[in-house]
Structure formats: C-alpha cells, structure tokens
Amino acid sequence: MKKITTSKKNRFSKYQSYTIDDVAFICDKTRKTVERWIADGLAPYNPGSKPYFFMGDAVADYLHNKIKTRKWNMSGGSYPCFKCKKGVKAKEKNIRAVGNIRHSLCKKCGSHICKTIGKANVQIRSP
Numbered sequence: 001m002k003k004i005t006t007s008k009k010n011r012f013s014k015y016q017s018y019t020i021d022d023v024a025f026i027c028d029k030t031r032k033t034v035e036r037w038i039a040d041g042l043a044p045y046n047p048g049s050k051p052y053f054f055m056g057d058a059v060a061d062y063l064h065n066k067i068k069t070r071k072w073n074m075s076g077g078s079y080p081c082f083k084c085k086k087g088v089k090a091k092e093k094n095i096r097a098v099g100n101i102r103h104s105l106c107k108k109c110g111s112h113i114c115k116t117i118g119k120a121n122v123q124i125r126s127p
Helices: 020-027 031-040 055-069
Strands: 079-080 086-088 096-098 102-105 111-114
Touching: 020 031, 079 111
Parallel strands: none
Antiparallel strands: 079 086, 096 102, 102 111
8 A cells, every 4th residue: 555645634635546445544444434435425536447546526525525414503502412313402491400411301302402511601509
C-alpha cells in the first residue's frame, strides 16, 4: 500500500483517485467498511471494472453527506428522542430535574427523554 500524506482538514484531493485500500487507510476504517459505503451509495469512478477507483471529491462529498444526515436539529430547548430520531419538545408540566439532568416524556411518542444542561444553569438549593 502506498503511503498517503494529507492534512486532516483536506484528507482527499479532488484531482487524485483512490483505491478501496487507500480510502480505508485515510479514514482509518477497514476495507469491509468502505465496501459497505459502496453498497450505501459511494460511487466509484469506474463502476464496471475492478479494482474500483474513487475520485477524492466524490469520497469527501459522500462522507460530508453521511455526517450531515446524522445530525438532529436541537434548537429551542429540544430534547433528543431516540424513538422519533430527532429533537422534540417535552410534554408540558412533566419535566423533572435530577442534578443537572432534565427528564421528561416526548410530546409526540411518549417515550422517556433526557438531556444534560450546563452547571451554570443548575439552580442550587440552600439547606
């Protein structure tokens, strides 16, 4: 395997082609993971022949979109709901605090949701 030296910010050059082993080495993943990415939508430069080659910009775009689709919108006091798979509002008058963790129920599906708040937002009780 050839040694590839790139910075972390720009791991892939848009003018260079990479093999499956190169992509796995740069991303610090296994060859099997890159093969799963191909099945998931990473398009090789030469789809009809082997070995597969990938253009750097195609790999960078695929990884950027993969990370982007995983993120949930957590604006405006939302809680992460793992059943709805997005940020949701809590049921009214159902929020209880334990230390700096807020527990409640999801407004949409009713499952348990919780989130940690910063230490500055915790109100300290006096004895």
